[in-house]
Amino acid sequence: MTYEELLTKIALEDERFVVMTAENRALVRNIPQVLGNRFVDTGITEQTMIGAAAGLALRGRIPVTHALASFLSMRAFEFVRTDAGIPNLPVKLSSFIPGFLSDGNGPTHQAVEDVSLMRGIPNMTVFAPADEEDLVTMLPQIWNSPNPAYVRINTRKTDYKHSANFEIGKAEVVSKGSDVTILVYGMLFEQALIAVGILKNQGLSVGLVNMRSLKPVDEQAILEVAATSKLVVTLEDHFLTGGLYSIVAETLLKNRTTANVLPFALNERWFKPGRLNELMEYEGFTGKQIAEKILGYTTNAVQPEIVLPEFAE
Structure with a gap:
């Protein structure tokens, strides 16, 4: 429908x-x-x-x-x-x-x-x-x-079959992982699916959570991921400030806990206009690029890099 x-x-x-x-x-x-x-x-x-x-x-x-x-x-x-x-x-x-x-x-x-x-x-x-x-x-x-x-509103189609049991304020837990868990909402869910497949092929235990209700938000889902996964990834086509990264930070602080978080977001700038697939590649949001950045972070154990590529000159 x-x-x-x-x-x-x-x-x-x-x-x-x-x-x-x-x-x-x-x-x-x-x-x-x-x-x-x-x-x-x-x-x-x-x-x-x-x-x-x-x-x-x-x-x-x-x-x-x-x-x-x-x-x-x-x-x-x-x-x-x-x-x-x-x-x-x-x-x-x-x-x-x-x-x-x-x-x-x-x-x-x-x-x-x-x-x-x-x-x-x-x-x-x-x-x-x-x-x-x-x-x-x-x-x-x-x-x-x-x-x-x-x-x-998102009318794009994916191959994933979602749970029919939607509840306001509840996230959809697609999979659980002890190494990496990706928290995502909206159209980037399909790129997250690709990234999860790549990471699993590299031998990582990978979780994926569809944070489809952002307010009210599923605090328990966030806290569980923070407690059970070595790396939490927030993925969103939104500014870093005020979106999912901020929601996760607020939830962790409210509950007096912390986590290792790697955010994918726009750092106070707009994206370069173009065809959807081209702009996502330019901005570093394709499933392959997401997986590569996560692998690089987990391998090098450096602090998360939140500044994405700037516009080309």
Whole structure:
């Protein structure tokens, strides 16, 4: 089932659902003719859309809003915070092309600080599915929860068969490892799968955890990995500050423990635009490059290097 098929099905079954967009119909092209006046396109007005969504939520509706991730998380930030977050209204934010998925777009369209921004909003929940199957598994619970929710939409497909038992606030433990465990969310899950295969072929015991619920986060999963794995790797298409690396650090400090952590993230800079496969190779985020860096670190036993390659001159 696709994102659009799922949303159509749920909206037809429950008249509380209203589908909204700020002139971004990529995910919902066929819904207007199905839902009629329960489909609202406000035009290129993300702030207006969120304000209207909050008003609808106050009247018992469940608005599912759509816009580019960069504009939904930044341009409309104050409205999301004040109109949806603080009053704890069930406004659902479907963010299109987050992180590396904006591939050929420049910095203005790159949402690489969105997790940090959204998880700082009171009552806001934050999710980042690994692929399309993960996405449609997670969304029914997210949409039916009483809280506002920010979802990094990911309709890419992988060969991995996810657990059908999704629970808000719980990670998906794919495998456990005593040498290395990779914590990842979103579209980089497929690269993590490749890296795990390479590392296992090198004789390492490798774990993989899909951190698909970022707020609330599965603290117990993080603590277990920190206690049982020699090296913890955080992998994300996001700034180093405020994302998974920060979440792990906060969790360890809160619980008065520590771990050997190697982060893969953008160090306060945007990525070089290009075709998705090319930009990931340029930035050092392919499965092969991830595995090589982990192998180099475990072999040399040096401190983690968090500064990734700079733009070419």
